[in-house]
Amino acid sequence: MKxxxxxxxxxxxxxxxxxxRALRRQHREILVHxxxxxxxxxxxxxxxxxxxxxxxxxxxxxxxxxxxQTGEIMARLEEVALKEVPDLILLRGDxxxxxxxxxxxxxxxxPAAHIEAGERSFDRRMPEEVNRIVADALADLHLCVSxxxxxxxxxxGITQTAHFVGDVxxxxxxxxxxxxxxxxxxxxxxxxxxxxxxxxxxxxxxxNTDNPHRLAKIVEVLNQIHEPVxxxxxxxxxxxxxxxxxxxASHVRLCExxxxxxxxxxxxxxxxxxxxxxxxxxxxxxxxVPCLTLxxxxxxxxxxxxxxxxxxxxxxxxxxEAWQTVTIPPHHPPLFGxxxxxxxxxxxxEQDEIRYGATDAQRRMHSPIxxxxxxxx
Ligand code: UD1
Ligand code: UDP
Numbered sequence: 069m070k071x072x073x074x075x076x077x078x079x080x081x082x083x084x085x086x087x088x089r090a091l092r093r094q095h096r097e098i099l100v101h102x103x104x105x106x107x108x109x110x111x112x113x114x115x116x117x118x119x120x121x122x123x124x125x126x127x128x129x130x131x132x133x134x135x136x137q138t139g140e141i142m143a144r145l146e147e148v149a150l151k152e153v154p155d156l157i158l159l160r161g162d163x164x165x166x167x168x169x170x171x172x173x174x175x176x177x178x179p180a181a182h183i184e185a186g187e188r189s190f191d192r193r194m195p196e197e198v199n200r201i202v203a204d205a206l207a208d209l210h211l212c213v214s215x216x217x218x219x220x221x222x223x224x225g226i227t228q229t230a231h232f233v234g235d236v237x238x239x240x241x242x243x244x245x246x247x248x249x250x251x252x253x254x255x256x257x258x259x260x261x262x263x264x265x266x267x268x269x270x271x272x273x274x275x276n277t278d279n280p281h282r283l284a285k286i287v288e289v290l291n292q293i294h295e296p297v298x299x300x301x302x303x304x305x306x307x308x309x310x311x312x313x314x315x316x317a318s319h320v321r322l323c324e325x326x327x328x329x330x331x332x333x334x335x336x337x338x339x340x341x342x343x344x345x346x347x348x349x350x351x352x353x354x355x356x357v358p359c360l361t362l363x364x365x366x367x368x369x370x371x372x373x374x375x376x377x378x379x380x381x382x383x384x385x386x387x388x389e390a391w392q393t394v395t396i397p398p399h400h401p402p403l404f405g406x407x408x409x410x411x412x413x414x415x416x417x418e419q420d421e422i423r424y425g426a427t428d429a430q431r432r433m434h435s436p437i438x439x440x441x442x443x444x445x
Contacts, residue, residue: 074169
């Protein structure tokens with residue numbers, strides 16, 4: 069089979085690593101990078117560290133308003149899809165790259181598979197929520213990180229095509245942990261921190277960065293903590309903190325976004341993690357590190373139910389109370405599969421009847437619109 073894998077933002081690169089490895093054992097993968105993330109620390113570092121193949125195409129869209137960014141990805145991806153005529157487009161998550169990929173696949177009648185399907189925050193003001201809903205509505209195959217994802221899709225009427233495969237982020241963590249420990253433990257020395265004697269913080273959600281009141285509250289909380297705080301700053305957040313004129317006490321160690329291996333070491337050794345990231349909430353769980361989520365809702369409610377994650381919002385009193393009273397729950401059920409999600413995904417892609425013909429001519433017959441548009445193009 070010929071698959072077109074679409075990636076564009078930091079977590080998509082990390083997730084692409086195990087899937088790409090599993091896919092390429094038997095199939096042809098065309099890797100397309102939309103260019104949504106482009107700084108070395110937001111993009112190339114993951115390809116270098118994780119050995120992700122060089123993308124066959126980089127659409128180079130860069131940053132922009134959501135409509136323009138999504139539209140540019142669509143226009144450029146459509147050209148690639150018409151040229152490559154893949155059997156399937158593989159999407160993940162909930163970024164503008166995901167949304168654009170789902171729309172292009174649908175318009176060209178190319179089947180689409182969605183990794184991380186079925187997750188919902190039930191807050192449609194969150195840009196990612198709209199992206200997920202559209203991607204799931206259009207996808208032909210839904211690959212879920214959690215059992216809850218399958219149930220949520222069923223509640224929306226999507227049943228036959230939804231499968232629990234587990235989290236490819238867990239695959240990535242398990243296969244890279246020993247290497248990360250060997251190659252990136254220096255990060256603790258560089259930041260002058262000791263295992264279990266610091267907190268790790270990440271913030272990048274639009275709801276926290278684009279709202280100066282919320283961001284100011286997060287700054288206030290971090291300044292009041294009585295332990296070292298390591299805060300690798302997403303470029304979006306760096307800009308928002310600068311606009312706010314935020315200043316930090318000396319125990320808050322701000323740094324550039326760190327590499328995946330460095331992040332693995334920082335997460336595994338933290339006493340606690342406070343974040344608004346979806347991936348980091350799950351990774352905190354993988355490493356059995358308690359997590360405080362700086363949001364009012366989360367998609368990853370099973371980590372909350374298991375007692376490892378607390379939704380604390382950004383009100384300083386509430387966050388500080390949770391920070392000081394954090395405990396290690398007695399149980400740690402395997403919520404996100406067994407670290408073989410990538411293999412399960414490839415097996416489903418092979419089994420599924422969305423499999424099309426092996427030649428370009430056969431694929432074109434299945435997609436008259438590709439035939440038509442390809443001839444105009
Ligand atoms: C995007 C995703 C979000 C995901 C996150 C992962 C959407 C709607 N959001 O959010 O779901 O959790 O990626 O990190 O797709 N910037 C740089 N350099 C870069 C990339 C971004 O400076 O390499 C700055 C730009 O000022 C840009 C801003 O960050 O405008 C936001 O980037 P964008 O990709 O639009 O959204 P993220 O906040 O990164
Ligand atoms: N990450 C990283 N370096 C950082 C911050 C995060 O390598 O400085 C990794 C993190 O370990 C996780 C992924 O990036 O694997 C999460 O991405 P992000 O928080 O940007 O997006 P989200 O998961 O919220 O979509």
